[in-house]
Each structure stands twice: as C-alpha cells, then as structure tokens.
Amino acid sequence: xxxxxxxxxxxxxQEGRISILNCDYTxxxxxxxxxxxxxxxxxxxxxxxxxSIKDKxxxxxxTVFLNKSAKHLSLHIVPSQPGDSAVYFCAASAPxxxxxxxxxxxxxxxxxxx
Amino acid sequence: xxxxxxxxxxRVLKTGQSMTLLCAQDMNHEYMxxxxxxxxxxxxxxxYSVGEGTTAKGEVPDGYNVSRLKKQNFLLGLESAAxxxxxxxxxxxxxxxxxxxxxxxxxxxxxx
Numbered sequence: 001x002x003x004x005x006x007x008x009x010x011x012x013x014q015e016g017r018i019s020i021l022n023c024d025y026t027x028x029x030x031x032x033x034x035x036x037x038x039x040x041x042x043x044x045x046x047x048x049x050x051x052s053i054k055d056k057x058x059x060x061x062x063t064v065f066l067n068k069s070a071k072h073l074s075l076h077i078v079p080s081q082p083g084d085s086a087v088y089f090c091a092a093s094a095p096x097x098x099x100x101x102x103x104x105x106x107x108x109x110x111x112x113x114x
Numbered sequence: 115x116x117x118x119x120x121x122x123x124x125r126v127l128k129t130g131q132s133m134t135l136l137c138a139q140d141m142n143h144e145y146m147x148x149x150x151x152x153x154x155x156x157x158x159x160x161x162y163s164v165g166e167g168t169t170a171k172g173e174v175p176d177g178y179n180v181s182r183l184k185k186q187n188f189l190l191g192l193e194s195a196a197x198x199x200x201x202x203x204x205x206x207x208x209x210x211x212x213x214x215x216x217x218x219x220x221x222x223x224x225x226x
Binding site: 036043 | 118145146147149154155156157158159162172173204206207208214215216217218219220
C-alpha cells in the first residue's frame, strides 16, 4: 500500500520554464513533508520541506505547496536549469515517529533541456 | 567533514553468502537509518537507531540485522543473501526532526 505516490515517472521541461512535480498521499496523519533531489551514483540530498500548518514554503527557486484537503503537495522550480535534472523524491512523516522515519514516493525523473 | 560514508560502494554476492555494510557519520547525529531503493518503489526503511546501543525495525526488516555499538557507526548485516536483496542501500543520519536526513552515496548490492 503506497502511502506516498508520485504518479509521473518523468517530466521534461525547457530551461527557463517552470517545473512542477506532484505528490499525493493517503495517510492523513502525515504532518511533515520533504522533497529530496538525487543525482546518479549519489545519495538523496534535502531540498525543501513544509509543515502541515503551512500551505506554502519558498526557498529561492524552489516552492512547495501543500493542499491538505486534497492530500496533495507540489514542488515548483522557477526558472528551471539544466543542473536541476535529477530524480526528485517526496517524503512524509507522521507525528510521534522517529525523526528520520520517512515514507517516500517512487520518484520523478526531471530532465531540463538547454 | 565527510558527512555520511558508506562502505563498500559495490558488492556482488552469491545466494546464501553473508556480508556487512558499514555506515559512518562524523556529524555526531543521534539518529541513523538504513534504506533500500528499488526501481519503482522509492526508498523503504529497513532498520533504524535512535541512539547508541538501540535499534528498531522499519518497513522491510526481514533478512537484515543491524548494530549500533558506537554512536558514529551503524552496521547492516545480511545473514544469508537472497536475490530479492539486490538493491541500492542508503544510510542516513539526522540530529532531530527539524533537521533533514543526510544520506551517504549508497552501496549497490547484487545477489546472484
């Protein structure tokens, strides 16, 4: 039972345009959400997070939106750059769980074309 | 500052063989985790530790054992490897919930 789903295996965008990566979750207990970026042959690196008490968090070119009623979050990258090409994982955690006990989505491969 | 270091980077095992994956972190983090990544599955938690001398099961613990004898090290053992354990294994650590996980670069394990 996949509690965190990224339904788009891949996304291709042109440099300078907006990239929108989506993530859906089913567990209403999740209260903290994160996005990780992963390059080949490297471990995932933290990108941005959002608490369930917020609906938006921004960090430079990256913005995460949370729609709790729809159990949906999205990551916007504006403007997209070729160096953003990577696999993006969304992840979620529930209160009372160990700090790093995350449930990950399957990942979305983002390709940004020059 | 190396962060999280995993050894080895690659390993090929025959079915039934055993091995230990080593994870070392130099950030003085209390919490350490072992995840596996499989195509189409994302990362799944195998075992974790909330401090030296403690371990707990994650989502997919069967066939694995762990030990945290020192705060900086977290070992993942496969007692009798199976082809289903072919995967990329990631170790991670964190100091707390407001801090993100720091991952190592992974160990690619193939069991034939």
